[in-house]
Amino acid sequence: MNLNSDKWTGFLRIDIENRAGKSVPKNIYYYNALKVQRPIYHGTTGMPCYYILNVGGGYMNGDTYRLEVRLRENAKLTLTTLGATLIYKTLDKPAYQESEIVLEKDSYLVYLPDPIIGYENAQYKQVDTIYMEKGATLIYSDILTPGWSANGNSFTYNMLQLKTNIYMEDELVVYDNIKLAPAVQQIDVLGFMEDFTHLGTLIVIGEKTDDDLVKRLHQVIHEQPGKFDVGISRLSVPGFTIRIMANMTQDVQRIISVCHKLISEEWFDETPMFLRKY
């Protein structure tokens, strides 16, 4: 029990360990507006998939959420959401979510949440901090999209901010700060979002990263249908970032999925399951 957990609008803790080749929950705890369903195991991989569920339906004024995820040595986990994170009108206090993720030696986390959708006058700040130990592998994504609005404009939310810090053996190796603030910024200009509305990010960290894999990902991404712009570049540690700009969630998700599939097959000799939700 986390004694401080009741101060959050939603709190979730997932602690996974490897027991004889199968990754199993050591401790699962949730409180208030967040919960998880029973995990689904795909084939014989021993890798559970948890779906995070927001009981409240959406994030509102001043809501605060905290997620704690720990993968013990050699443990594996796929984490996703059951649906998009909806951010509603938050006039005086932005909705806030923080995640603290610890990946012990040789563990493997796939984190593929659904998009964050900012509705009219929405404000949201997310801070994710990930601590990795040597040999751990991370596939991490996020997608920011504007919600439907009555006047037909794309960017009616006030501000969506995603901050991601990743530490490898206690040294900061990734710092990403996305802040789209249509209330005070010109969004649709050259060099900013240009003709696009959706912004996706995939960050992958794994010791097996090499130029050949990055080249193949680049190739497979450009075979995908849809209108999008994408950049892929290596990090200062073995790993890379893929940034995607598009106008439809499925175009972003398709690119993230094909990359996830290729990496999973290449590094773990596993074909990932389709994350069926509806």
Added chain:
Amino acid sequence: MDSSLLALFQLCDSNFPSGGFSHSFGLETFIQRNKVHNRDTFSQWLSLFLKEQMVSADGLAMKLVFNALEEGNIEEVWRLDRLLTIQNMSRETREGTRFMGRSLVKIAETIYDSEMITMYSKRILEKKSFAHPAILFALAGNHLKISRDTTILYYLYSTIINLVQNAVRAIPIGQTDGQRIISDFQPKLKEAVEVIKRLEENDFGTIAPGIEMAQMQHEYLNVRIFMS
């Protein structure tokens, strides 16, 4: 004129061998896609580059370096060197600033008698620090006892003239147009310094998606005259 100001001017001089002439920081991607093709479109790109990337990353880092030096917190300077380097997701742009940073530090070490610059140089050799032009500028400005905001202004100015010269060659645009842009940018540079004064670390390194995208895509361009 103040002799310490002259000593900082030397760093800003476009003839100073920093290697800046071979880096476009993604501008070349915009040029090849014909999104930047004349004075107006280049001005638009440069405005956003200044307003977003230079302000929230380089400029804010310099302010934080000055503050750290004032408090005698040297570890914070090294933290900012790492943060400023890794916050850029484009490998080429990271390597480009590192390369320029190393050239600047090497020369600065011989022309200024600064303990901090010597320490920075040593850390770079030992691979404990990356090397970044903005960090070096802040250390040099602080060493020469030039104010924080003046140092930031000169750093932004030297970056702008460097990019204008690259645009003159690459787009190409005329030399007169180039000089007009530099002149038009003077109020924008001052405004950038004002924005940096108000910025907090929460907004450090916020990305401009299109600018970053072009920097990431540069490594896949077939024909290139710039290294980034």
